[in-house]
Amino acid sequence: MERRHFLAMLAAGAAAASGCTQPPPAVAEPQVALPATSAPPAVPRVPVPAGALTAIPGPGTSLALTVDDGADAEVVAAYIRFARDTGARFTFFVTAAFDGWTTHRAELRPLVESGQVQLANHTWDHPGLTTISRAAMADQFTRSKQFLLNTYGVDGTPFYRPPFGYHNAVVDEVAADHGYTVPTLWYGSLSDSGLVTPEYLLQCARTYFNAQAIVIGHANHPPVTHVYGQLLDIIRERGLSLVTLNDVFRT
Template structure:
């Protein structure tokens, strides 16, 4: 474990990097075969299919995790077509209100195609400004909405703006959610220039990294093919966040950041 000052949170919070998580994991082969990285059982039909493939060993492979926040949106099906063509699995941190509820078929497809379905709150409120009951409502409503569609509750969450505090951590632990931050951001909310989004991402990419993008902004999905192509040329293997941590099992309440 490492103690890192999270600039976005305004406080110090203990975080764990993927390499630290792997190093601390028990070396029981039976514990590392699960599709959800937690129980040894696949969390959905899609993760079950993914788990049937040979697991990636990120101690040996040059791994990187592609993650998307804020969806699903109108461009998410196009993104899924790209990922399917490239044989890349990603992690999607979904918003409940106006997204999960509006696009249930896309949520169902995300799970069925082996992507990790995760929680990005109900309405994108900054969790560090809320009391525990309101934090619980933001996370639990999205948990339930996703479970109603996929049959499984997520085990990962990403706080809006990366802002967390002790209350957010306590509620996340209570709900069985690990907190996932990032190492690479293209700030795609600030531009529609797909070439610039790709350049920013590629300039920051590193081994065991977690890339933050948004599938709800116009310039982002068109940037994804170039990002995937170049990172494959550089020898990267794309994995979901649980695969990046494997054989570690994500711990509820823990904060993961490269």
């Protein structure tokens, strides 16, 4: 199965992966997440800046942890439990062809309806959009948009994340034709599109969990499910608040 590489962060104009280059072999024990609040932060919402979105502008203590793909249905389920049990707020960029988004609809939909979890478009089945025709691009957005509407009652607009971070003016135009006017990239990664150790994932979190950052993670492999409590520890130690994109942006 195709997996994005951390080099996509560079193509998206994101930070270099300093301090996150060689995964150590150690494996962390599963952690229990700590209690948190699901209430949105009391921060003023700001307009979405022009161009591709890579960070939350201005001063603040927000952290947008965005979760892509959903290749492993059990990891999707674990993220849902994490949100439900701790109040953590996420934006999921849904690759709609993965069956976990259908299998776990009943558990996820209430979190979407409350606004604690936001859904956005990550295409139907994750092609490199710059390598396919306009018609094929349109089909990717149409199918995923319809899936989100039918399954969760939302369409994910205006945010979309191009697979691998690859987009151009044509991709952005086709996306905008379907209501996705905000190509959403990132400035930091958990580097877990492929299989990594929990220790390496935490090393990346310590590097990139910073104020006003948009960080990318993936619901593809189990290691992230072993370190939820430690991720929350990093967030709390740094005085950060997890937010959805809708929490901080006016659209």
